[in-house]
Amino acid sequence: MSSGKGGGGGGGGKGGAGGGKKKEVKKETKLGMAYKKDDNFGEWYSEVVVNSEMIEYYDISGCYILRPWAMEIWEFLKEFFDAEIKKLKLKPYYFPLFVTENVLQKEKDHIEGFAPEVAWVTKSGKSDLEAPIAIRPTSETVMYPYFSKWIRSHRDLPLRCNQWCNVVRWEFSNPTPFIRSREFLWQEGHTAFATKEEADEEVLQILELYRKIYEEFLAVPVSKGRKSEMEKFAGGLYTTSVEAFIPNTGRGVQGATSHCLGQNFAKMFDITFENDKGSRSMVWQNSWAYTTRSIGVMVMTHGDDKGLVLPPRVAPLQVIVIPVPYKDVDTTAIVNECKKTVETLEKAGIRADLDTRENYSPGWKYSHWEMKGVPLRIEIGPKDMANNQARVVRRDNGAKADIPTADLVEKVNGLLDEVQKNLFETAKQKRDACLKVVNTWDEFIVALNDKKLILAPWCDEEEVEKDVKARTKGDLGAAKTLCTPFEQPDLPEGTTCFASGKPAKKWSFWGRSY
Template sequence: MAPPHAKSSGKQAGKALVVPLNNGISVTKEANFSQWYQEVVTKSQASTFFDVSHRLFPFPGSAYTDQLFSKASSMHIWNTIRAWFQTRIEQMGVEETSFPMFLSAKSLEKEKEHVEGFAPELAWVTKAGDKDLEVPVAVRPTSEAVMYPYYAKWIRSHRDLPFRLNQWNSVVRWEAKQTTPFLRAREFMWQEGHTAHLTEQLAEKEVLEILELYAGVYEQLLAVPVVRGKKTENEKFAGGYWTSTCEGFIPATGRGIQGATSHALGQNFSKMFDITVEDPNKKGEKIFVWQNSWGLSTRVIGVMVMIHGDNNGLVLPPRVSKFQVVIIPVGLTAKTSNEVRENLAKQIQDLAGGLKENGVRTEVDNREGYTPGFKFADWEMKGVPLRLEFGPKDAANSVVTYSRRDTGLKGTIPLAEVAKEVPVLLEKIQQDMYDKANEYFTSHRLTLNDWAEVIPALDARNVVLIPFCGEPSCEERIKDTTKSDEHRELGPDGKPQPSMGMKSLCIPFDQPSGIVQGETKCLNPECGGFAKSWVMFGRSY
């Protein structure tokens, strides 16, 4: 519950904000989402773009920008996620590892079907110094080809199972398209887990346990709602058995976005790499192990920015923000005596100390030569969840003035209650941010039984649940027939971008009622087949 004496600042959630001239963002989220996003992540210092020569670009829209350099704020978010996730997978018995980043052409040849999808994005090392390599090596786009030959050596008995390794590393995928901070970069950070199990049932259990942890990263840490489900055959992991996924939603564009995936690989890779154990139930017979792989990348940060950010910059959930509270001295003028300044400075340090003792990550902005207004805008841009203002008048009234970053709501807290009330308020901010995003996602996830309503629903920035047969050819046809000429958003170059066709996002585990097997038709009017399930479709990133 919010502390007493709360009053509105006029910046309530859901209303379009006028961009202040001094916040450094040249476009609104509503007018040009793509450019707004790129400006927010760079001007808030969440990331910086470099070309391959590490020359800093003045604007991130260049087609030649490549490496993404994450600043302290985004690295704190990633490390918070890492610590949260690592603790939980260690409890499951997953061990941390580190494998080489280079792959030989021979190892890649072994898994043609899997690598085929990555082939256009493979980066090859062809020179060492000024000499050509006799055998070029690829930089890993993912690590199956480098890890699984060792799994075949290390896993000798069913007693070695389950075999579970995870590594935190970077991978390279040489994107031909324009790069986008966090969402699409040629090099990005992630974790990749690779495990082996004796039976299909044990492997499946782990796939879903990991998926729930990924959902926890989004919902518990980033205040981002996701839909849990299974990918269609068209969208599953290449070479895998089946893929589970967390799917998010970007309100500003109405597009879905894949959050994280946990793959049941079946026995496909164990057969490629001859990873076998003796069948404990049939002495002398060998069985191929059942494998999983699962990954979560720094894309999570981009999803968080897109959903929560506004026209003043980042809006960070308290649980992942490097600083949860910033304290800014106010009300000081040239006439303020040294004694008043010193007393105020001591009270502010006491305030900060009390908050830190209660586990609140707190920063005091004592920069000289900057007005309070400038500092307000600066910390708003960086997304700090809660601003505390403290000046001579506040001291006289024994209160602290607060301002919430997510809603702009302002109020006061009794000075003696700050250390106790602020943690409560931060948890309320965290929950309110999730509730707002969840309400929007829920209201823009439409269940449809009439094909004529599909394109209008997409153009109104929704995703849709429709009865679907699951056939890959039908899915391709749906993608083609749902393209729209309506221009829905501007690109970084300021030119309108046409609307894409919708693709399947997932088969939600939480299925609405209404489909009768063998009776309910696939909603695609060109299909004629029977629907197997409700499938969530949408335009997507």
């Protein structure tokens, strides 16, 4: 996907309220999308995230400035998730950004999985460091030497910590804002338990929270499932994930992961405890995370040829109010009515604002706020005031309605709920329309080339998955397993693997991915 810069944004902050004097409106035309979503998805996406003022490109490739329009969305997700994990008795921690080479190398399988992406600090000023220091790609090896120190007895368990931080993975594939960047924000939870049963239970509890983030906040449909042995977290016992799918590109996206690490790290870092019988046991551990990638998945899923489309639950601004004056009309009364409308909505807990910039026409403002994806637009002009009403326009489908001023709060709340629901249902229909069930290799190749999300019977053998990757390798990338969904269709006796012809053990999602 292209990482080229998009066009300019909306231009300028909000001006003060207009007065009674008429002022010449400066006609602005440099607004709108140069690329269409269906014609050039990569350039369209790059343009949307810049023009909507979510990101700004930085002078280091793969690193981006996250602007308020993106950070506020991240804060809404953080607020929800942080409250939920605190109900599970998670405690906030912060561990250092740096990790020594000898500690990083301690867990062989783990570091091999991250080795190509680890960034190293080798100098301090002009002096070479005695030993290079790694910047965390994830924090297992940063945290676990201290878990070993803190855990002594079964009374110290469970240990459950979470940190909100940044990590660096020096990827060499094409950087894509939010989706694949060299530095990104995330939360990472790390927990230790006395028993595997407790660890297993938490893995699924967290995965369900991730489903809620995607489906109930971002309005993005996802599938919950388990990763193959080849695709699981390096050094872990097993990995579960929520998987999204982008119909325009025919690619899956790993939305978030919840790993059971088993006792591998406990063995490497000597994390043991004295159980209630007086003997020593190794802990069972989990780690889990979701990242700012979630914002990119939302943009790709809902955005259209006008720009960003935001689900109301995460929209920094849910309603924008725009005065629509006509010639020879005193704008003061219209602007005051708009101000009253914003105040009424804000008192009701609706995130609303007013655009009174005088150097832009109402039509330009409509396009600007559509570009930024605000769920509802309210227009108020002289006729609306005379009729004690306001015109409300939906961003998701463009539907317009004239609503009595007295009913505005109730109707706006109802419309916001409808927009949220419609975005999810529309996205789910588009995703489901891309789902293709296949039984043979020939059907698989046709579906792959048609950009489908493929569900196929599989023998669950690593060598077969490697073979599928090798046989599908090309300019667009190889196909791989996305996950084995927890909700399994019936697997009739005698069903064979689509790729090997051996007896099939499960249904798995396959496809290309980001």
